[in-house]
Amino acid sequence: MSKPLPPLKEFWYFFRQNRGAVIGLWVIGLFLLIAIFAPFLAPYTESQMFPDALKLPPVWSGGTADFIAGTDDVGRDLLSRLIYGARISLGIGFMVVLFSMSIGASIGLIAGYAGGFIDGAIMRGVDILMALPSILLAIVVVSILGPNLFNAIVAVSIVAIPGFVRLVRASVRSEKSKQYVIASKSYGASHFRVLVKNILPNCMAPLIVQGALGFSDGILNAAALGFLGLGAQPPTAEWGTMLADARPFIESSPWLVTLPGLCILIVVLGFNLLGDGLRDAFDPRLKK
Amino acid sequence: MSDVVLSVKDLKKHYEVRGVFSKIGSVKALDGVSFDLKAGETLAVVGESGCGKSTLAKALMNIERRTSGEYKLLGRDADKMDGTEFRKTIQMIFQDPYSSINPRKKAWQIVAEPLFVNTNFSRSECRKKATEAMEKVGLRPELADRFPHMFSGGQRQRIGVARALVLNPKILICDEPVSALDVSVQAQVLNLLMDLQDQLGLSYIFISHDLSVVKHISDRTLVMYLGKIAELGGREEIFEKTKHPYTKALLASTPNVQSGKLQRTRPLEGELPSPLNPPSGCAFHLRCPLGNERCKKEVPELRLLDNRFVSCHHPD
Amino acid sequence: MSLLEVENLTIEFETLRGLIQPVTGITFRLEEGETLGVVGESGCGKSLTSLAIMGLLPDTARVTADKLKFKGIDLLNASDGALRKLRGGHMAMIFQDPMTSLNPSFTVQFQLDEVLRVHGKGDKEARHKRSLELLSLVGIPDPISRMNSYPHELSGGMSQRVMIAIAMACDPELLIADEPTTALDVTIQAQILALLQELQRKKNMGLMLITHDIGVVAEMADKIQVMYAGQIVETGKSESVIQDPTHPYTLGLLASLPGAQANVAHRSRLKSIPGLVPDLTSRPKGCQFGPRCEKVEPECKLKVPALIPVRDRETRCIRPVGGAR
Numbered sequence: 001m002s003k004p005l006p007p008l009k010e011f012w013y014f015f016r017q018n019r020g021a022v023i024g025l026w027v028i029g030l031f032l033l034i035a036i037f038a039p040f041l042a043p044y045t046e047s048q049m050f051p052d053a054l055k056l057p058p059v060w061s062g063g064t065a066d067f068i069a070g071t072d073d074v075g076r077d078l079l080s081r082l083i084y085g086a087r088i089s090l091g092i093g094f095m096v097v098l099f100s101m102s103i104g105a106s107i108g109l110i111a112g113y114a115g116g117f118i119d120g121a122i123m124r125g126v127d128i129l130m131a132l133p134s135i136l137l138a139i140v141v142v143s144i145l146g147p148n149l150f151n152a153i154v155a156v157s158i159v160a161i162p163g164f165v166r167l168v169r170a171s172v173r174s175e176k177s178k179q180y181v182i183a184s185k186s187y188g189a190s191h192f193r194v195l196v197k198n199i200l201p202n203c204m205a206p207l208i209v210q211g212a213l214g215f216s217d218g219i220l221n222a223a224a225l226g227f228l229g230l231g232a233q234p235p236t237a238e239w240g241t242m243l244a245d246a247r248p249f250i251e252s253s254p255w256l257v258t259l260p261g262l263c264i265l266i267v268v269l270g271f272n273l274l275g276d277g278l279r280d281a282f283d284p285r286l287k288k
Numbered sequence: 289m290s291d292v293v294l295s296v297k298d299l300k301k302h303y304e305v306r307g308v309f310s311k312i313g314s315v316k317a318l319d320g321v322s323f324d325l326k327a328g329e330t331l332a333v334v335g336e337s338g339c340g341k342s343t344l345a346k347a348l349m350n351i352e353r354r355t356s357g358e359y360k361l362l363g364r365d366a367d368k369m370d371g372t373e374f375r376k377t378i379q380m381i382f383q384d385p386y387s388s389i390n391p392r393k394k395a396w397q398i399v400a401e402p403l404f405v406n407t408n409f410s411r412s413e414c415r416k417k418a419t420e421a422m423e424k425v426g427l428r429p430e431l432a433d434r435f436p437h438m439f440s441g442g443q444r445q446r447i448g449v450a451r452a453l454v455l456n457p458k459i460l461i462c463d464e465p466v467s468a469l470d471v472s473v474q475a476q477v478l479n480l481l482m483d484l485q486d487q488l489g490l491s492y493i494f495i496s497h498d499l500s501v502v503k504h505i506s507d508r509t510l511v512m513y514l515g516k517i518a519e520l521g522g523r524e525e526i527f528e529k530t531k532h533p534y535t536k537a538l539l540a541s542t543p544n545v546q547s548g549k550l551q552r553t554r555p556l557e558g559e560l561p562s563p564l565n566p567p568s569g570c571a572f573h574l575r576c577p578l579g580n581e582r583c584k585k586e587v588p589e590l591r592l593l594d595n596r597f598v599s600c601h602h603p604d
Numbered sequence: 605m606s607l608l609e610v611e612n613l614t615i616e617f618e619t620l621r622g623l624i625q626p627v628t629g630i631t632f633r634l635e636e637g638e639t640l641g642v643v644g645e646s647g648c649g650k651s652l653t654s655l656a657i658m659g660l661l662p663d664t665a666r667v668t669a670d671k672l673k674f675k676g677i678d679l680l681n682a683s684d685g686a687l688r689k690l691r692g693g694h695m696a697m698i699f700q701d702p703m704t705s706l707n708p709s710f711t712v713q714f715q716l717d718e719v720l721r722v723h724g725k726g727d728k729e730a731r732h733k734r735s736l737e738l739l740s741l742v743g744i745p746d747p748i749s750r751m752n753s754y755p756h757e758l759s760g761g762m763s764q765r766v767m768i769a770i771a772m773a774c775d776p777e778l779l780i781a782d783e784p785t786t787a788l789d790v791t792i793q794a795q796i797l798a799l800l801q802e803l804q805r806k807k808n809m810g811l812m813l814i815t816h817d818i819g820v821v822a823e824m825a826d827k828i829q830v831m832y833a834g835q836i837v838e839t840g841k842s843e844s845v846i847q848d849p850t851h852p853y854t855l856g857l858l859a860s861l862p863g864a865q866a867n868v869a870h871r872s873r874l875k876s877i878p879g880l881v882p883d884l885t886s887r888p889k890g891c892q893f894g895p896r897c898e899k900v901e902p903e904c905k906l907k908v909p910a911l912i913p914v915r916d917r918e919t920r921c922i923r924p925v926g927g928a929r
Contacts, residue, residue, distance in 0.1 A: 013620050179388035183448075186349045187402035187455070188375050201392035336789035440880055470645035470816065475860035475876035482871055497790065500819075500863030505871055523870065541794035543819030545864040548843045550823055556791040559759050 014281040021277020027270030035086040042080035043068075046237040050075040055253045070255050072246065078256065081237040082263055088238045089219050089267060092153055096218030097211050099157035104164025105200075105207060111165065112172025113195050123169070126162045134159045135224055142230045149238070152231035156221040160214050167210050171203040205282035209275055216271035223264050239264050292363075293491050294325040294348075294378070294459055299357035301340075301347050305564060315563045317343040319515040321357075322590075325459065330485065330492040332506035334499060334538065338560050340515040341495045345463045348493070349380050362458070372406045379452040383464035385444035389436050389451075395422065396432035399450045406455060421450040425480060442473035449480065453488075461493045466501065478505060499542045503527050511535045514563060514571040521596025531593065531603035533576050570601065578602045607778055607810040608634040608657070611671035615652050615834075617664060624884040627652050627834045631911075636777065637808040641825030641842055643818055643857075647881055649834040650814045654780045657812075658697050659687050674778065693723050696771035700783035702763035706755040712739070712766050713751040719773040738769040743799055761792035765799070772803060779804070780812045785820065797824060818861065822846050830854045833882050833892040835908075840917020850914045850924035853877070853893045891921070899923060 015021055034041060043066075050071060057063040058070040058078075069079035111122040129137065141155035175181060176199065184194050225231035226240025234245055239260040246256035301318040304311055317340045325331050333341045346352040348359070350366075359366040361377050369377070379402075382388035389398050400418035403409055409417065419429045425446040436444060445465065452460055462481065466474040482505060484490060496502050502509055509526040511518040511534065519525075519532040530536045540555035558575045561567050570588050573579035582601050590599040615627040627649040634640050642650045655661045657672070659679060672679045674695060679687065699705045707715060716735040725731060739747035742765040755763060764784060771779060781800065785793035801824065804811050813824055821828055821842055828842035830851065838851040849855045858864045859875035868874075879896040882888055888895050890905035897904070903922060911918045 010620075179382045179384050180390045182346075182351060183380070183382055183388050183451070184390075184401060186351055186375075186380050187405055187451075188371050189401065189405045193405065198390055202390070204392075336791060471818075471857060472645065472860045472877040475862075475874035478862070479873045479876060482873065499790075500861065504862035504868070504874070537791055541790040543793075543797075543817060543823050545819045545822045545846060545858065545861060547823050548846075549826065555794055557795075559761055559792060560789075 011281050015277050018277040018280050020273040021280070024270045024273025024275075024277060027266060028274060031086050031090060031267055031270070034083055035090045038083050038087050042077075042083040044077045044080045046076070046081045046084035047235050048076065048080070050077070055249065055256070057253070058255050058259075061255070069259055070253075072242075072256055073249060073253075076235075078259060081242060082239070082259060085237045085239045085242065085260065085263065086267075088149075088232065088236065089223070089264070092149075092156070092222040092238075093215040093219045093271070095153045096157045096160060096222070097214045099153070100160035100214060100218075101164055101207065101211055103157070104161040105168045105203075107161070108165040108168025109172055109195055109200065109203075112169035113176060113191070113199070115173075119169070122165070126165050129158075129162045135221060138221055138225055139228070139230060142225060147225075147230045147233065149232040149236065152222050152225045155225065156218050159221060160217060163214070164207070164210060167206055168203055171206055172199055175199045175202050206279075209279045209282060212271055212275035212278055216268040216275070219264065219271075220268055291327050292324045293327050293361070294493075295323070295358075295360045296348070297322045297358040299344075299347065299359065300355045301343050301352060302355045313564055316515045316566070317563065318347060318355075321512075321515075321517055323510060323517070323520060325491050325493060327458075327491055328485070328489050329508065330494050330506045332494045332496060332502040332509045333512060334496060334502055334509060335512035335518075336497065336538075336560060338514070338563060339512040341512055342463060343515075344512075345380065345461050345493070345495055348461055349378065350374065375402065375406055375457075376455045377457055378459040378461065379455060379457040380461040380463060381445075381448050381452050381465045384468050385441050385448060386468070388448055389444060391436050394433050394435060395427070395439070395447055398436070398447055399454055402451060402455050417454060418450070421454040422447070424453060424484070425450045440473070441469050442476055445469060445473075445477050446480065449477075449484070453484070456488075457490075459491045459493070461495070463495045464497065465494075467496065467498065474501075481505070499527075499538060511538065514560065514566055516571065517590055517597065517599060518572070519596060519598045519600075520590075521598075525594070525596035529594070531596065531598045532600050533578055533602075533604075534572050536604075537575075570599075605676050606633040607636050607638075607675060608812075609671055609673040610653075610657070611669060613653065613656060613667070613669040613672060615649070615656055615661065616666040616668075618666075619885070621885045625834060626884055627656070630834075630836060632829060632836070632839065634778070634810045634812060636810055637804070638827065639804065639811040639813060639825045641821030641828045642812065642814045642831060643816065643821050643828065644831035645816060645857075645881065647833075648831040650831050651782055653831075654697065654782055654812060654814055658691060658695065658780065660691075660697075689723075692719055692771075692776075693774045694776055695778040695780070696774075696776040697780040697782065698764070698767045698771050698784050700786050702760055702767050702787065703755065705767055706758075706763055708755050710754070711751065712753050712755075712758075715766070716751075716770055716773065719770050723774050725774065734773070738772060739766075741772065741803070742766070742769045743795075744769070760788050761795065764788065764792075764796055768796075768799065768803070772807075775807060776809060778810045778812070780814070782814045783816070784813075786815070786817070793820075800824070818846065818858065818864070830857070833887070834884075835892060835920060836911065836918075837893065837920045838917065839911070839919075844916050848915075848926045850917065850919040850926055851893075851921045852897045852899055852925055855925055856896075893921075899925070 053067060053071050054075045055073055056067050056071040059065055059068050063070050067077050071077055107122060111119045138155040138159050141158055142151050145151040145154065181194060181198060184198050222231055223240025226238045227244045229244060232238035232241045234241060242260040243257060250257050299318055299321045303315045303317055305313050305315060333344060335341050343352065347354050361369065366374060396415055396418040399421055400414040403414040403417055419432050422432060423429060427443065427446050466477050469477060485492060494506055503523065508522050510520045511532065513534050518534045526535060530539060537556040556575050561574060567574050569585050570583040573583035588599045588601050590597050593603055611631045613627060613630040614625060616623055616625050630653055644650045656667050661667060669680060674690060713735060716738060717731050720731040720734055725734060735751065736747050739750060744750050744762065744765050758766065785796050788796060815821060825842040828845045829839040830837050832853050838845055838854045845854060849858060856877040860877060862874055877896050882892055890907055891909050894900045894904045909920050909922050911920050914924045
């Protein structure tokens with residue numbers, strides 16, 4: 001019998017095999033650093049206005065070095081807004097994953113473990129949630145709660161819950177039939193102990209993967225709400241809101257639309273690549 | 289030696305099979321099983337898959353609710369025992385050393401789980417007791433912090449044995465404890481089980497499909513067929529002076545290393561009938577070489593005959 | 605010309621911890637009508653060997669051999685098309701788990717018909733007739749109604765019979781059975797083994813029976829081949845190898861089986877082989893069994909011993925044991 005590597009090292013080996021995942025990790029890391037150190041990196045604050053520099057193009061298409069990425073229609077520095085926007089977008093992603101994962105995983109645990117009627121009731125509820133187009137559902141939730149950033153996060157989290165419920169329920173059901181669960185019942189472990197201490201740790205791998213992918217969905221959906229004017233409200237430097245604000249100038253000042261859009265694209269792509277890499281690294285079938 | 293530590297009388301476990309709207313029928317996984325287990329004894333339970341031997345283990349461990357029947361542990365009604373007391377009396381070793389231990393926990397944590405649940409020991413006391421149990425089964429204390437994937441199959445099974453022993457039970461139910469292991473490792477685990485029995489005075493219910501293993505380590509053997517006892521007796525009665533035709537067929541089917549190349553015969557035609565729709569009379573009569581009209585109509589009673597219990601109209 | 609000739613077969617895999625050789629230098633022959641039993645514990649390379657013969661190893665495996673010939677046809681350099689014709693046509697294989705070897709979405713009839721169609725055995729009507737014949741050949745009661753069954757409606761024993769029927773579809777000259785009865789109950793195992801023997805006699809097939817159960821080999825095989833860590837450690841007539849082993853590993857394997865010796869006392873401690881199978885990434889020097897062998901000598905560590913003739917068989921040990929009889 002061959003000696004296996006320590007789990008973390010083995011995980012890293014398989015993760016590294018996937019080029020895209022490593023790039024994704026770098027991208028996320030970079031944006032994370034930008035978000036953390038935003039006050040030090042940004043030349044100005046996100047709401048500082050320069051009335052004599054309206055809609056200035058970026059430096060590479062004839063702008064000045066004072067405003068590297070140009071300025072918007074009220075004379076705010078676009079680069080600073082994008083940098084602060086990283087904070088908001090990553091923050092949104094994090095909150096969405098935190099909310100939807102904790103709630104979704106708990107519901108999924110219960111559904112998968114209890115089975116029978118409870119399972120049926122929960123899963124039909126989930127089916128209904130999933131039958132609605134996600135952005136439509138988010139819009140409904142926001143219009144009930146009122147449009148602001150926090151409510152947008154709540155709405156996007158609710159949209160993301162069914163995915164986690166299904167995922168966790170499926171892995172609980174496969175773990176539940178394993179002998180170690182029967183063994184823990186045989187020495188008298190409580191349901192809570194069996195579920196949380198024995199089953200949950202074995203469902204973590206798919207949960208982490210879904211979490212990474214949930215990040216990008218969360219950011220994307222929140223940006224979409226922002227674009228529709230239902231998420232973060234101006235003057236918040238949220239990428240989606242910035243896109244919406246810049247829409248009237250799409251022909252005259254294309255950089256105002258392009259740059260926030262590009263940021264969303266890169267971050268979402270980064271998380272998706274990371275998620276795929278995590279999935280490959282966790283999947284034992286690919287390890288042979 | 290002769291005091292009974294475990295006894296069941298007329299134990300039944302019926303599963304209801306439900307269709308969409310109504311009950312379709314019931315599967316009699318255990319249908320009136322009675323036996324005693326004496327202190328320090330190994331009672332083997334053999335039979336093919338679907339005969340109810342795994343259900344028996346689960347019913348005895350309170351993992352499955354018993355439909356009816358009397359179950360006594362150390363002379364007391366098991367239903368009236370408190371959970372912790374019950375679990376300090378009887379524990380179980382599982383078949384598959386890979387799926388029966390939690391892959392995300394360290395060895396000592398796996399072994400200590402029953403202590404966390406059933407005692408008030410502090411974490412460090414639990415760890416101490418767990419490492420002691422590991423030493424009893426031949427695992428060095430420095431292995432305590434390793435995760436299961438770093439152990440071989442045999443070592444994993446030892447972890448399972450240590451976990452069953454950590455509450456100092458009197459009775460162990462061993463559900464196919466060696467069938468997933470390679471032969472050379474199987475011998476190590478069998479030796480360990482025999483050593484532990486001698487040292488700790490344990491009683492075993494040893495569930496297995498491998499008759500050569502059973503013959504080697506059991507004192508008495510219970511042969512099951514479709515939820516019922518076919519034959520129950522000592523080594524000599526079961527393996528030498530066999531009476532029940534099913535026991536005979538099992539023995540004849542078991543490959544024998546000593547036999548040399550031979551023209552194989554089919555000791556039994558047919559397969560295990562569906563437990564949902566068992567044959568009338570003797571459940572074995574369709575496959576039995578001696579089956580006749582009487583077997584078709586009358587269910588044979590379990591009766592004492594030449595020092596063993598047997599349920600057959602035509603015992604040899 | 606032998607039915608199957610294997611000389612110096614080696615299988616390599618590139619893994620994250622370097623190159624491993626799960627099978628090294630396997631050499632054997634199988635004649636028509638002969639049964640070869642391949643025994644060994646998990647990881648000894650017995651299944652890989654059979655997959656290499658069938659050409660069913662994944663692309664990541666590197667297979668090399670001085671000779672790998674089926675009826676004189678070189679299997680290593682054969683074209684894909686030629687191999688496909690051989691597989692299922694002239695050589696067939698059955699696997700351990702009959703439940704997953706059958707495709708759950710198709711009926712028995714469809715799966716039987718497919719093999720016959722692929723190998724061009726007649727028109728629809730002829731194939732239907734042949735399918736029925738095959739099912740009765742493998743002893744399936746009421747073959748006409750069974751034709752329309754799906755795999756989940758069959759028991760383990762029945763599924764294995766269907767697998768055997770599919771394997772027998774084109775009257776193969778070589779049948780490789782990889783643990784064909786491990787997943788089955790003893791009485792069903794006895795039925796399947798009897799069936800295999802009967803088919804072999806009728807068709808004069810070469811049968812390569814891979815198993816971990818020495819008892820099965822003892823009752824079925826003419827020749828036995830004991831494998832350890834990817835090598836053949838002992839090979840010869842099955843009766844003489846089992847009655848009087850020359851390699852310490854064979855001896856240890858037999859001694860650890862309860863019931864292998866007639867005179868073992870009830871509840872006596874069984875002999876077991878200490879230690880573990882070597883890690884393929886860091887194989888021991890010299891004899892692969894050395895670190896677990898009771899009779900190991902300094903000389904054993906110098907180089908891998910060659911298979912040498914001892915009494916009436918070959919063994920990979922410089923100090924063969926036994927010889928009482």
